[in-house]
Amino acid sequence: MLSHKQTERLLAVSRYYYQDNLSQIEIAKKMNLSRPTVAKSLQLARDTGIVTVQINDPFTDGAKLQQALKEKYHLKDVVIAQQVNHDEAGIRDHLGAVAADYLDTIVTTGMTIGLNWGHTMLAVAQHLHASQAQDVQLVQLKGSLTNSAETNYSAEITQQFNHAFHTQARLLPLPLVFDDAQVKAAALHDPFIQRVVQTGYQADIALFTVGTTRNDALLFRSGYLTADQITTLQRDAVGDILSHYITASGEIADPQLDQRTVALPLSHLGTQKYAVLIAGGEPKLRAIHAALLGKYANVLIVDQAVAKQLLKL
Template sequence: MMLSQKQTERLLAVSRYYYQDNLSQVEIAKKMNLSRPTVAKSLQLARETGIVTVQINDPFTDSARLQQALKDHYHLKDVVVAQQVNHDEAGIRDHLGAVAADYLDTIVTDGLTIGLNWGHTMLAVAQHLHASQAQNVQLVQLKGSLTNSAETNYSAEITQQFNQAFHTQAQLLPLPLVFDDARVKAAALRDPFIHQVIQTGTNADIALFTVGTTRADALLFRSGYLTAPQIQRLQREAAGDILSHYITPTGAIADPELDQRTVALPLDQLGRQKYAVLIAGGEAKLRAIHAALLGGYANVLIVDQAVAKQLLEL
């Protein structure tokens, strides 16, 4: 639309009064001796002709602001918010895996020790690893395995791909994830070789882990280690698990007796690492991520954009 100079000047005046001086349409009408409908039409025409453009600055889409807000909110040393590619759980995991692999490139240096978790999210990380230039990197498993289950935890695939990327051989923890008797577990941990692996994990510079849910299809619930009443109680009282330690919504141990029988880096040791990196996303894991952060078990968070926003609303 072609505007005369007079029309343009009127649109500019109306727009400045409205957007810069915060005058109402009624006040502008009185000031310029116009009708209120004329002022309204002028504001609309100013937008249609490009004299006025509206920009909405949503802080939640600004990754830097969102990351800083999460750092402040949960007292973290670092946060990486992955751009939202979709809301599909498998797609979110894959994207988080790629982002986490890139992040590892920035923090792994010569002589560091990396503690590994297993599961779907860690598999996604392993699949996106790049060949590292760092020398003398050590890898160690942070928890036992599903020795009596038909379910796969991808431990072998994860370990193999990390070994290839970091040109090393991981120290394995050849114990079941859960013992029937805490005394038997305590005896097993006294074995010199097992004790050495546990100590290496405790002293790791980087711990990579995720959180699990208490949904019926959770891997640990399908593993055969837990009874039906135990599962039902955990679904009532726990927000999820970290390294197979079930935690309450506030981050406390949900089942101390079960925890005494679980072979994994103790939660009171997690978070002391230079980089305790929690990699998790998807709305199903929101409660578990929040609980893990409240418990202080992570100092680095890698999360998708949608969950990052929801965390700040909790």
């Protein structure tokens, strides 16, 4: 019978090998073991049932998973990115590639695409292909981090979308959060701003993700929120959509903060022909579930692991 220490070592070796795709030599260096010890550990993990091998036919199981998610959340389309590991950056990259391929299938001449910013959208932008569609419009769906040292990759994302779709995006040159709701309302009355906002309302495609309420969340690091506000959001919210913080059931978590936030209202999200939620990784599971409960998306692009967990919620 294996000791607790032996079991922990087998688990660690197995995760590095099967989930993170490290070679036996890389694992040996990482764990300060010999390569033969790593090989024996992998075999022992198989022999003791710690690791089991299951072959999933993507033409049956994948299709069933997609259909189950469509039915559960009343979605028009579900795309599941292949799971290579549980590294958040790796998951984002695969989601970005899948989302870029999906855009090729839905963007047609004369469409308007609404854009979000952040790490996930950057991954999409980096995988875009030159589109054959003509007269495509791009528009930002929310304000920017104007008073923060943090980068939201907005410039890089816009540049790459402009290049792929042979156009110039309409920017929303306002801060993401105003100190006062009345000041925000006054800014939105500007004729130029109104035209940009109206274009966002009329978008055929909305591309967006969800954020978390972890301490390292971009908006928490931006300086827009006080420590007390962050604590309250971490208690009441599961994440954000276009910087609108939502509860576990998909409702606005802080109405007063929401009135000061410059972004397409959630009441207008989900009405687009394609409201595409692109998100994955276990830390975003609850926020993805809440966004789907709120019916803010009609298309979901997600990784395999989260797709399976969503069905269990």
